[in-house]
Amino acid sequence: MAGKKKICISLLLVLALNAGMAFPAYGVSAAGKSGRTKVLVAYFSATGTTKSAAKKIKKAAGGSIYRIKAAEPYTTADLGYENDDCRANKEQNDENARPKIKGKVKNISKYDVIFLGYPIWWGKEPKIIRTFLESYDLKGKLIVPFCTSGGSGISGSMKGVKESAKDAEVVKGKDLTDLSYKSVEKWAKKKVR
Numbered sequence: 339m340a341g342k343k344k345i346c347i348s349l350l351l352v353l354a355l356n357a358g359m360a361f362p363a364y365g366v367s368a369a370g371k372s373g374r375t376k377v378l379v380a381y382f383s384a385t386g387t388t389k390s391a392a393k394k395i396k397k398a399a400g401g402s403i404y405r406i407k408a409a410e411p412y413t414t415a416d417l418g419y420e421n422d423d424c425r426a427n428k429e430q431n432d433e434n435a436r437p438k439i440k441g442k443v444k445n446i447s448k449y450d451v452i453f454l455g456y457p458i459w460w461g462k463e464p465k466i467i468r469t470f471l472e473s474y475d476l477k478g479k480l481i482v483p484f485c486t487s488g489g490s491g492i493s494g495s496m497k498g499v500k501e502s503a504k505d506a507e508v509v510k511g512k513d514l515t516d517l518s519y520k521s522v523e524k525w526a527k528k529k530v531r
C-alpha cells in the first residue's frame with residue numbers, strides 16, 4: 339500500500355514538473371504564479387509627464403526601461419493641438435498613420451511583461467504606440483498599458499492598443515497622472531505575477 343502511494347506521489351510530481359516546463363510563458367510554478375516576471379517598461383513621452391510615471395514603475399517592478407523615440411522628434415509646434423493642422427492632430431486623425439521610431443528594443447524576446455506608457459492624445463494612444471506594437475512579435479507577452487492625461491483617462495486607448503498588440507494578452511490599463519509613488523508601486527507589483 340505504502341509503495342503504491344509513493345508511486346502515485348512520484349507520478350504527480352513528474353506531471354507537475356512537466357506542466358511547468360511545457361508552458362513556461364504561462365508557468366505553473368509551485369507557488370501557483372504565472373512566472374511572468376521579466377519586465378520591460380516601454381514608454382513614449384512628448385513632454386516628460388509619462389516619463390516620470392514610467393520611472394516609478396521601473397523602480398517598483400524592476401526590469402529594463404526603454405524610451406520610444408520618434409525618428410522625427412515632436413517640436414512644440416507639432417504638439418500645438420489648438421491648431422487643427424499640427425502634426426499630432428493630423429496623425430491622430432489618420433487611422434493609418436504610423437510615425438517612424440528611432441532605434442529598437444534589444445532582444446524583446448527576453449521580456450514577458452511589458453508596461454506600455456503614453457500620453458493621451460485626442461482621447462487615444464498616440465499613433466507611434468501602434469508603430470511600436472506592430473514592430474515586434476509579442477506572442478505570449480502580457481501588456482500592461484498606462485498613461486498620463488489631462489483628465490480623459492486610458493479607456494479610449496484600449497481598443498487601438500489591443501488591435502496592434504496581436505497575440506499578446508492586453509490587460510486593463512491605468513491612468514497614472516499625479517499618482518504617488520506608493521500607489522504606483524502597489525498597482526505595478528500586482529501586475530508582475
Ligand SMILES: Cc1cc2nc3c(=O)[nH]c(=O)nc-3n(C[C@H](O)[C@H](O)[C@H](O)COP(=O)(O)O)c2cc1C
Pocket residue numbers: 382383384385386387388389417418419426427456457458459460461462486487488489490491
Ligand atoms: C496633441 C495632444 C492631444 C492631447 N489630447 C488630450 C486628450 O484628448 N485628453 C486629455 O486628457 N489630455 C490630452 N492631452 C494632454 C496630455 O495627455 C497630457 O498633458 C500628458 O500628461 C502629456 O504626457 P507627456 O508629458 O508624457 O507627453 C493632449 C496633449 C497633446 C500634446
